[in-house]
Amino acid sequence: MIALEENPRGAESEALLQAIGIKRVFGRGNAAVTALADVHLTVPAGAMVALKGRSGSGKTTLLNILSALDEPTEGQVLLRGKEITGLSSAERSAMRRKQIGLVFQSFGLIPLMSAYENVEFGLRIAGTPKRGNREAAERALARVGMKERMKHRPMELSGGEQQRVAIARAIAHEPGLLIADEPTAELDSKMGLQVMRVFRDLVNHAGMTIILTTHDPGIMELVDHVIALEDGRIGSQTTNNAPLI
Ligand SMILES: Nc1ncnc2c1ncn2[C@@H]1O[C@H](COP(=O)(O)OP(=O)(O)OP(=O)(O)O)[C@@H](O)[C@H]1O
Numbered sequence: 001m002i003a004l005e006e007n008p009r010g011a012e013s014e015a016l017l018q019a020i021g022i023k024r025v026f027g028r029g030n031a032a033v034t035a036l037a038d039v040h041l042t043v044p045a046g047a048m049v050a051l052k053g054r055s056g057s058g059k060t061t062l063l064n065i066l067s068a069l070d071e072p073t074e075g076q077v078l079l080r081g082k083e084i085t086g087l088s089s090a091e092r093s094a095m096r097r098k099q100i101g102l103v104f105q106s107f108g109l110i111p112l113m114s115a116y117e118n119v120e121f122g123l124r125i126a127g128t129p130k131r132g133n134r135e136a137a138e139r140a141l142a143r144v145g146m147k148e149r150m151k152h153r154p155m156e157l158s159g160g161e162q163q164r165v166a167i168a169r170a171i172a173h174e175p176g177l178l179i180a181d182e183p184t185a186e187l188d189s190k191m192g193l194q195v196m197r198v199f200r201d202l203v204n205h206a207g208m209t210i211i212l213t214t215h216d217p218g219i220m221e222l223v224d225h226v227i228a229l230e231d232g233r234i235g236s237q238t239t240n241n242a243p244l245i
């Protein structure tokens with residue numbers, strides 16, 4: 001999150017993700033809405049970063065651009081030093097399938113499939129060769145503490161458990177970057193904390209980098225860096241030297 005010169009570890013090579021001068025305008029003429037204006041940020045590898053800001057401040061718009069689901073009107077995004085803005089849409093999906101995992105507020109699991117089938121199906125639609133998919137799906141479910149319940153369908157699981165299955169689906173292909181838009185918004189604080197502990201484990205023990213958005217002030221204490229968006233611009237950036245998890 002921090003600008004390079006403020007990065008205590010200093011080295012530019014440690015930046016996993018960089019956004020340079022991102023602007024995003026929706027619509028045109030009188031109806032044009034500037035959702036992001038000149039956003040610069042650097043996310044160091046191995047960090048857990050929260051984006052906060054009031055509704056409409058541009059959080060989802062920024063996540064969509066960082067994950068190459070959307071293209072900025074101006075500016076560049078670099079993942080491991082390689083520009084992802086400007087790739088063709090086929091190149092962008094190929095890059096996402098390898099390097100990025102996505103988690104959403106509403107879990108997005110398929111109701112008729114078990115937890116295991118949801119994760120395995122995720123690997124299949126991403127085009128991963130079938131060999132090893134079972135092991136990869138089970139490994140991901142074990143990582144989020146859901147292997148014992150993997151035969152259950154989503155409706156037989158709590159919200160927190162469903163979100164953990166959705167995280168397993170997002171990490172089964174072992175991406176380096178996990179992007180989560182309000183992953184705890186539909187959970188009570190206890191289940192939200194479980195999800196945050198899973199994220200912390202992924203950052204500390206699986207070498208992942210996580211960017212999430214949230215409205216929950218409690219979550220700001222759990223992450224490494226907090227970036228506040230204000231009307232499409234970065235208002236402040238803070239670092240937690242001793243996150244609570
Ligand atoms: N596809 C779109 N077309 C037009 N305007 C859009 C579109 N997507 C977002 N916007 C506008 O861009 C601005 C930023 O929206 P965004 O969804 O990024 O906010 P947010 O911070 O994620 O809000 P929330 O906390 O409610 O999720 C808003 O003014 C929104 O109305």
Ligand SMILES: [Mg+2]
Pocket residue numbers: 059060061181
């Ligand atoms: Mg949003």
